[in-house]
Amino acid sequence: MNARDILDKLVSFQTVSNVSNLDLIDWVEDYLAGHGVSATRVYNDEGNKASLYANVGPSVDGGVVLSGHTDVVPVEGQAWDTDPFTVVEKGGKLYGRGTCDMKGFDALALAAVPMALERGVKLPLQIALSYDEEVGCLGAPPMIAEMRKHLPAASAVVVGEPSMMKAVSGHKGGYGWWIHMHGFEVHSSLMHTGVNAIMYGAKLIEWANQVNDANMSATPSPMAAQFDPPFTTAHTGKIWGGTAHNITAKDCEFGIDFRLVPGDDIETYRAALFERVAEVEAMMQAVVPETRIEINQRFHVPPLQPEADGAAEQLVRRLTGDNASHVVSYGTEAGQFQEKDYSAIICGPGDIAQAHQPNEFLEVSQFKAGLEFMEKLVDHLAD
Numbered sequence: 096m097n098a099r100d101i102l103d104k105l106v107s108f109q110t111v112s113n114v115s116n117l118d119l120i121d122w123v124e125d126y127l128a129g130h131g132v133s134a135t136r137v138y139n140d141e142g143n144k145a146s147l148y149a150n151v152g153p154s155v156d157g158g159v160v161l162s163g164h165t166d167v168v169p170v171e172g173q174a175w176d177t178d179p180f181t182v183v184e185k186g187g188k189l190y191g192r193g194t195c196d197m198k199g200f201d202a203l204a205l206a207a208v209p210m211a212l213e214r215g216v217k218l219p220l221q222i223a224l225s226y227d228e229e230v231g232c233l234g235a236p237p238m239i240a241e242m243r244k245h246l247p248a249a250s251a252v253v254v255g256e257p258s259m260m261k262a263v264s265g266h267k268g269g270y271g272w273w274i275h276m277h278g279f280e281v282h283s284s285l286m287h288t289g290v291n292a293i294m295y296g297a298k299l300i301e302w303a304n305q306v307n308d309a310n311m312s313a314t315p316s317p318m319a320a321q322f323d324p325p326f327t328t329a330h331t332g333k334i335w336g337g338t339a340h341n342i343t344a345k346d347c348e349f350g351i352d353f354r355l356v357p358g359d360d361i362e363t364y365r366a367a368l369f370e371r372v373a374e375v376e377a378m379m380q381a382v383v384p385e386t387r388i389e390i391n392q393r394f395h396v397p398p399l400q401p402e403a404d405g406a407a408e409q410l411v412r413r414l415t416g417d418n419a420s421h422v423v424s425y426g427t428e429a430g431q432f433q434e435k436d437y438s439a440i441i442c443g444p445g446d447i448a449q450a451h452q453p454n455e456f457l458e459v460s461q462f463k464a465g466l467e468f469m470e471k472l473v474d475h476l477a478d
């Protein structure tokens with residue numbers, strides 16, 4: 096099977112994040128077993144999804160991890176000209192859900208396995224495929240923890256998110272909290288005796304506005320200056336609450352999410368948010384003691400901090416010839432690898448602009464560039 100055959104196969108599995116990816120994982124496991132490579136699964140709590148990791152070649156330190164996710168975003172409500180789960184080649188482009196984000200890279204990583212074995216690599220290639228990346232990078236951390244325990248230490252991790260095969264060494268982090276204001280219902284003519292969950296929630300959202308105003312007017316650090324916007328942001332993208340215009344709202348739920356510049360400390364923001372939550376809760380409880388604020392963390396995607404002369408960056412620069420420095424605004428699993436002391440970088444085929452779109456495509460030329468990257472990587476591991 097060549098890389099293109101593998102891509103066709105991977106795209107045919109409808110691994111949208113809200114369903115099981117086990118059919119795909121079964122297939123990958125069989126494929127690897129066919130090359131004499133044993134893989135390990137790391138299941139989610141429900142047991143309906145799994146990550147998979149494998150060491151290809153000798154069990155020694157110094158190898159390279161190729162990391163991808165197996166899930167894709169939904170196609171519902173999108174106008175596709177072709178079947179999203181069949182790769183269609185047209186005008187130098189490979190159309191299909193996930194061709195760009197990021198089954199194209201997954202296929203290249205799997206195609207590199209027999210290449211590495213035939214070439215007789217001296218340093219291992221490690222494959223790491225996750226689930227639930229598209230819903231907040233939830234699947235990778237347990238897999239990374241297991242890899243740290245059970246695999247020889249790799250010197251570099253290449254996360255193949257679409258970067259047009261450029262070396263991307265930094266991105267912002269993403270941290271989200273979901274807040275449920277539990278208020279107290281009374282007729283709004285007596286609102287001073289009730290606790291309006293929406294109006295107290297607004298105090299927390301206003302806090303987020305103040306964070307943004309303060310960060311926007313501060314002078315950005317040299318690190319932050321590389322990003323657009325050059326500061327950490329706080330954002331509410333969804334809110335729900337209330338019963339009727341003349342009832343103080345009993346419930347209100349909303350998210351507060353941060354996009355964190357590398358070098359900023361999420362702990363500072365978390366502590367400030369929780370302090371504000373405690374203040375607002377005290378105001379609510381002064382009116383009705385049984386009211387409260389429930390707050391839960393939803394996702395945790397650490398930033399990717401550009402590493403000074405990092406091993407992963409050096410490797411990718413050598414293999415691609417790209418010596419410019421790039422940062423991106425989307426979050427990836429690279430920050431999660433880095434958090435576990437891996438040297439990590441993003442480099443993969445395709446343009447992020449095509450990701451998640453109807454008629455998502457990967458240019459054939461990018462897929463070929465990705466294959467050349469794998470050939471050079473295998474050479475590097477063999478020398």
Ligand SMILES: [Zn+2]
Pocket residue numbers: 164196197228256
């Ligand atoms: Zn992706």
